[in-house]
Amino acid sequence: KNQVEQSPQSLIILEGKNCTLQCNYTVSPFSNLRWYKQDTGRGPVSLTIMTFSENTKSNGRYTATLDADTKQSSLHITASQLSDSASYICVVSARSGYSTLTFGKGTMLLVSP
Amino acid sequence: DTGVSQDPRHKITKRGQNVTFRCDPISEHNRLYWYRQTLGQGPEFLTYFQNEAQLEKSRLLSDRFSAERPKGSFSTLEIQRTEQGDSAMYLCATYTPPEGPGNTIYFGEGSWLTVV
Numbered sequence: 001k002n003q004v005e006q007s008p009q010s011l012i013i014l015e016g017k018n019c020t021l022q023c024n025y026t027v028s029p030f031s032n033l034r035w036y037k038q039d040t041g042r043g044p045v046s047l048t049i050m051t052f053s054e055n056t057k058s059n060g061r062y063t064a065t066l067d068a069d070t071k072q073s074s075l076h077i078t079a080s081q082l083s084d085s086a087s088y089i090c091v092v093s094a095r096s097g098y099s100t101l102t103f104g105k106g107t108m109l110l111v112s113p
Numbered sequence: 114d115t116g117v118s119q120d121p122r123h124k125i126t127k128r129g130q131n132v133t134f135r136c137d138p139i140s141e142h143n144r145l146y147w148y149r150q151t152l153g154q155g156p157e158f159l160t161y162f163q164n165e166a167q168l169e170k171s172r173l174l175s176d177r178f179s180a181e182r183p184k185g186s187f188s189t190l191e192i193q194r195t196e197q198g199d200s201a202m203y204l205c206a207t208y209t210p211p212e213g214p215g216n217t218i219y220f221g222e223g224s225w226l227t228v229v
Contacts, residue, residue: 004155034218043115043204043220044156089155101146101218103155 002027004092004104012110017080021107023073023090031093035064035075038087038106047075047088080111115139119205119221126195126228133191134224136205142219145188147180148204149173150223156204162188163210195228202226 004025013019025033032051036044048057048064050073056065061084063076077084087106094102118137126132138145143164148156159178160170164185174180177195182188192199202223208216 036220041202041223041225043117043119043206043222045115045220046217049217091155101158103148103157105153105155108153 002092002094002102004090004102006088006090006104006107008107009105010108010110012112013080015080015082015111015113018076018078019080019109021075021077021088021090021109023075023092023104025071025073025090025092025102025104027071027092027094027102029095030068030071031095033064033066033073034091034093035062035073036089036091038089040086044089077109080109082111082113085109085111115219115221117205117207117219117221119203119224121224122222123225124227126226128197128228129194131191131193132195132226133189134203134226135187135189136207136221137187138205138207139219140186142207142209143185144208144210145182146206146218147188147190148206150202150204151200159190159203192226195226197228200226200228 090104147159162182
């Protein structure tokens with residue numbers, strides 16, 4: 001069964017600090033991995049997308065890494081801002097099948113002043 | 114604004130009533146997904162359409178749930194005889210295959226349902 005596990009479940013950091021969120025997956029055959037940011041009560045918004053051959057991708061202060069061998073990904077947020085407070089969801093896509101997206105439960109990040 | 118519109122954004126209904134949600138996708142997107150999300154959880158797949166054809170339904174989609182996409186454009190999700198366990202946010206997502214790194218999947222803002 002395809003699964004995506006995220007850790008930690010929640011995290012509180014001070015404004016300006018860095019943090020790293022983790023995503024482990026068992027999705028096969030792997031196609032790509034996405035990180036989404038979801039503000040409370042809003043729909044998810046795409047941050048990064050990585051394929052098997054990519055091991056790092058940046059989007060501003062967000063940097064995602066992917067180790068396809070160990071089936072792990074991380075999302076690093078640099079110099080956090082209050083607006084980074086949100087849920088960060090890891091989504092893994094399989095190459096086969098139609099409903100190909102497997103969602104993690106997300107990490108709830110709170111950036112405190 | 115992702116370009117995917119959902120309506121209503123919020124709905125409070127009494128148990129046993131029927132509710133209908135609508136999703137208007139980005140016009141050129143022919144694939145449309147419905148997801149359900151409860152507090153503290155990631156979205157769970159319900160069903161998806163390729164144009165007007167409903168190609169897959171999750172076991173989560175009981176017989177009280179029905180989804181349509183009559184002209185391959187907007188879609189509706191109807192819940193009959195609502196139960197308190199139906200309280201959740203219902204998310205719509207759209208894109209055009211092939212699904213891949215250069216092809217972003219866009220989500221709507223969701224429709225919050227509270228069954229009292």
